[in-house]
Amino acid sequence: MWNTVTTLLKDKLPFVLYRLPNTEELVLIAQKDSTLHFALSFKDEGFIFAPFDFKKKKILLKPDTVLNFKVNLEPLANKVSSTKPNFDQETKERYKGLIANAISEIKNGKLNKVVLSRSITVNTKKSHSAIFQQLLSKYNQAFCYWFFHPEIGTWMGATPERLLGFTNNKLTTTALAGTIPVEDAKNPSWTNKEIEEQNMVTEFIEASLTPYCKELNISETKSYRAANLWHLKTNIAAEIDGEDKLPLIIEGLHPTPAVCGLPKSLAQTFIATNEGYDREYYTGYLGSLNLEKDKLDLFVNLRCMQLKGNKATVYVGGGITESSVPEKEWEETVNKSLTMLAVL
Numbered sequence: 446m447w448n449t450v451t452t453l454l455k456d457k458l459p460f461v462l463y464r465l466p467n468t469e470e471l472v473l474i475a476q477k478d479s480t481l482h483f484a485l486s487f488k489d490e491g492f493i494f495a496p497f498d499f500k501k502k503k504i505l506l507k508p509d510t511v512l513n514f515k516v517n518l519e520p521l522a523n524k525v526s527s528t529k530p531n532f533d534q535e536t537k538e539r540y541k542g543l544i545a546n547a548i549s550e551i552k553n554g555k556l557n558k559v560v561l562s563r564s565i566t567v568n569t570k571k572s573h574s575a576i577f578q579q580l581l582s583k584y585n586q587a588f589c590y591w592f593f594h595p596e597i598g599t600w601m602g603a604t605p606e607r608l609l610g611f612t613n614n615k616l617t618t619t620a621l622a623g624t625i626p627v628e629d630a631k632n633p634s635w636t637n638k639e640i641e642e643q644n645m646v647t648e649f650i651e652a653s654l655t656p657y658c659k660e661l662n663i664s665e666t667k668s669y670r671a672a673n674l675w676h677l678k679t680n681i682a683a684e685i686d687g688e689d690k691l692p693l694i695i696e697g698l699h700p701t702p703a704v705c706g707l708p709k710s711l712a713q714t715f716i717a718t719n720e721g722y723d724r725e726y727y728t729g730y731l732g733s734l735n736l737e738k739d740k741l742d743l744f745v746n747l748r749c750m751q752l753k754g755n756k757a758t759v760y761v762g763g764g765i766t767e768s769s770v771p772e773k774e775w776e777e778t779v780n781k782s783l784t785m786l787a788v789l
């Protein structure tokens with residue numbers, strides 16, 4: 446299988462290689478030519494790669510070739526390096542300034558929550574294939590992917606967050622937010638800040654689904670471990686009121702307050718005006734469309750990076766609310782960056 450990927454790369458042909466959470470099977474979807482296709486509807490077949498900005502076009506990889514492989518990798522300890530990278534003081538102060546600005550906007554204006562982020566570029570000597578194999582070995586519970594298109598570039602990630610699973614008119618989604626680092630053998634101890642920020646996501650999802658769903662089932666909220674981090678997670682299941690509602694549901698959900706904020710349009714404007722860089726596909730979504738009849742499996746593009754030659758750009762962010770503390774939010778992005786930096 447790695448030989449097939451090498452040939453696709455040599456011929457500059459678009460492909461995605463992915464593994465669903467907690468499975469041992471890799472799926473390869475590849476195109477026979479390098480055309481850049483866009484997804485026009487959720488009835489399309491293939492693999493969708495959508496940017497954060499919902500106004501921009503979503504890439505579609507056509508499933509000219511679909512192959513399944515059993516992954517045979519040495520499991521690596523799910524251990525993330527605890528050596529924190531050095532950041533220059535100026536980067537840190539700039540990010541803390543952005544957070545302080547958001548907190549004051551939340552206190553004084555109509556914004557309730559905004560998710561802010563930054564990118565970190567580092568050098569790596571490893572091949573893209575070696576990096577991906579490390580991701581697979583380390584992050585078994587995540588949706589791991591390697592996406593390549595000659596006109597878009599190379600993206601990789603190991604995301605803990607499902608945006609939407611859909612089959613037989615039933616959908617599942619999750620509200621995943623709130624972060625604290627894993628400390629040896631200790632159960633997480635949550636503060637109101639994380640509880641509130643995650644609850645906003647659950648409430649938003651409930652409100653987005655209610656008009657289009659017959660039955661809505663919301664689980665208890667539990668601690669969920671993703672590598673070196675704890676998150677709060679609520680599972681939501683629903684039966685949709687007719688398949689034609691699916692586009693409205695996905696467009697209503699994305700971007701959720703786990704990656705954007707509340708109210709959505711104010712948060713979008715705050716991000717576009719203040720974040721200072723283009724997120725591109727980070728915090729967008731990706732996954733398979735109708736590879737099996739009427740089945741969608743979409744994930745939020747988190748814990749991801751873009752690879753260009755020997756440079757890797759890692760993307761990390763966090764939810765800001767009234768009770769955020771800039772220094773802690775900075776630390777949270779440092780901790781999140783370790784998931785990707787550990788494989789470089």
Ligand SMILES: C=C(O[C@H]1C=CC=C(C(=O)O)[C@@H]1O)C(=O)O
Pocket residue numbers: 560562606621622623624676702703704747748760761762763764765781
């Ligand atoms: C935006 C990110 O995480 C989101 C998902 C889980 C927890 C989050 C948080 O605690 O802020 C974020 O909402 C990221 O990892 O870059």
